[in-house]
Every structure is written in C-alpha cells, then in structure tokens.
Amino acid sequence: MKITTWNINGVKARLETALAYLKQEAPDVVCLQEIKSVDEGFPREAFQDLGYNVETHGQKGFNGVALLSKLPLEDVTRGLPGDDGDPQARWIEALVPFERQMVRVVSLYLPNGNPIGTEKFAYKLAWLARMKRHVTHLLADETPLVLAGDYNVIPEPQDAKRPEAWVNDALFQPESRRAYRALLNLGLTDATRACHPEPGLYTFWDYQAGAFQRNDGIRIDHMLLSGNAATLLQSSGVDKFTRAAEKPSDHVPVWIELSSQH
C-alpha cells in the first residue's frame, strides 16, 4: 500500500497539477494539507473520478486537510483532540483497510509558528504538546499508525541547505525541535530518514529568490510511523520532480510503501 502526503498550497490553484500527479503515481492513500477551502468548496468529484473516497476538514481561506483513499475510510475524526475551542483545521484521521487488518492514517498540518516570541509560536508549541498527548492515546491501540503531513519542523541541521538561515525561524527553534523529538521518543520512526540517511533531501523550497533553482530547501514534511507500522515499511521517496513542473506547490509529495511481504 502506497501512502503519499502533500501540502498542495490551495486545492483550487493546484487541482490540475494534483490530478495529473495522482493519475500518474496512483497512491492508495493521499494526505493533503493546506487545501485552503471549506468542505463544500472542495472539488471532491474530480478526485472521486480518479477512484478516491474523499474526507475533508476545511475552513475558509487558510489551513485545511484532507484524506483520499481508494478503499473506504472509516471512523473519521476531524480536528486534533484536546481543545474543542480550536477553530483551526489542521488534523484529520481515519482507518483504512490494509491486507487483513486496518491502518490508522492521519493528515496533519502543524502550525508554522512565525514570528517567534508571539502568540503564534506559543500556539505551535501548545499544538505539539496536544499532539503528543493524543498520539500517546493512539499508540495504546495496536492498530499500525501513520502520522503524515507538514510538520513545519526542521528536525536537524542536515535537513536544511543553509541551517544558519533558519536559526531565528520558528521551524528551527530549539523548542520546536525538542517537541518534535519528544514525539519521536514515543517510539515513532521517521520513514524518510530511515530509508534515506544521507543529508540533502528536502521537501520545501520557497517561491522567492529562486530557492528551488539554488536547491535552497528544507525537509519539513514527514511520515512518522508507530513500531508496528515501521515493521511494514518497504520503501519511501520524495517526488522532487513536481517542484520543477508548471504551477508547482512550494512543497513536494512524500510517500511510503507498506507491505507485510518481503
């Protein structure tokens, strides 16, 4: 089973780009972030025509996440549990049939948190703490867990072409990185890093100042796997070629292949 995560930076602006990619790569499950659409405005029929079941958690203007799956999605949860008053649409989880069992898949869009020293950064850290609490609950279940999305965290210096350029950015703050490590320390595996230990692998390049042409990127889109999901991990990849196409997102798709066969 191939699972892909992609921050598409607006589903309306990216519709033709996204459909062409999905037609070509045909992942079984797709986790989308930054759909920037309300649920009623999401072009679900276009994805259904490619054979996907569609579940969205959107809001007006910003944020918004979605799950697409060729097999039916069950037990859909919208919103990160732990704060019913949070209006920001950044989390959707569901169960997906896999072989003779189920896998729990999450599409998440972690807060950016810039600028540091503001309520936006405090919200990012609070969100990370809330995510850790919820993931702890999810891990108490034996269902394999895949946490896919835009984490807005540069885990290590090797995850940036120019780490020195990010020292005052919320994505590379010690507090952000510490909270991300605390997630990993629950027993999660960074699937991309597990398959590709070498530095220089990025998932985001700013639109500005020719960042992609200079390969001035960062790795902030991650797939974290529970232990029993990591056992199923066969391969992973980052589809950098999409960043060079017409009307690209500033993020590229990240994928994993899961199977119990060797």
Add this chain to the structure above:
DNA sequence: ATGGTCGATCGTCGA
C-alpha cells in the same frame, strides 16, 4: 538590510 513570490480574496494576511 531589504525584498523577493505565491494563494485566497479583493487590501492584506499567511507562509
């Protein structure tokens, strides 16, 4: 040091 580019929406914020 500043501005540089996109998307949603239509002046300006968020990234």
